[in-house]
Amino acid sequence: MERAQIVYDTLKQLDIAYSIVEHPPATSTEEADHYIEGKEGVRTKSLFLINKKKKAFYLIIMDDQKRLDIKKLSSILDEKRLKFGSSELLLEKMNQSPGLVSPFGLWNNTEQDVQVYLDREMLAEKVVTFHPDDNTKTIFFLTTDLYKLLDALGYPYTIIDL
Template identity: 50%
Template sequence: MNLYKKVEETLASLEIPFEIVEHEPALTTEQADSFIEGIEGVRTKTMFLTNKKKTAYYLLIMDDHKRLDMSAFGQIAGSKGIKMASGDSLYEKMMLPPGVVSPFGLLNNEEKDISVYIDKEIMNEERMSFHPNTNEKTIFIKTADLLRFVEAIGYQVNVIAL
């Protein structure tokens, strides 16, 4: 099944409204931002992280202009040696290529073994934007609906201060 279609069908089944903007493939957050200029919603970056031994995986959502302190996140997550997970790990866990990471990739994680974290700084935003398992579209979804989606597919959301 088309990975975007899976996102669309899951959101429809949960009766979660969303807005889609189609554009040419976005390879950077700066490029993606240029395609959605003027549309309401915080621009996010979603990172797929792992610990030193690759025994734990984390999906972290934060404002795309913020820099991540990996060791501070490691302390919050209770893990040492936090780093970006490899492209191979990303594909194995969420069937996604680098540059397309989003909470919608969790739909493809059959093991349900990824911990989800969102920076509390963006929790008061009305809407967030993500690539919905393709870098040729950007989806805008209400923050409350994103939380409902993540929980409906079997994950707990950890809201943290970065």
């Protein structure tokens, strides 16, 4: 079964309505934004970060137009130093590749050791967008359903001000 279909089936089981826009492969949020121009919804970026000791794992979800202030985030998370996780570690923890990181990778995190942080500003929007484990598609659903998804996956989340 194609990975995007697993996303669709899971959302259907959770009674989460969604819409899909299919487009050529997008390797960056800027490129994906071009294909979904004019559609309602905050364009998100999901970042996989780790601490210096590679013992704490973080999924940060924010508006793709916003630049991550990693020093500020380190302070919020009470970490001395954060960095982006390697593609190998991302594959191990979430079975995703760079450019496809999204909350849908959390169901592959069998150890449930990835901590989820959502930027408050992004949550003010009615609709959020993600790649459904496929960079030729963008999925749209209600921001309130993002909470529902995370709860169903068993992931507590923290809302932060980036």
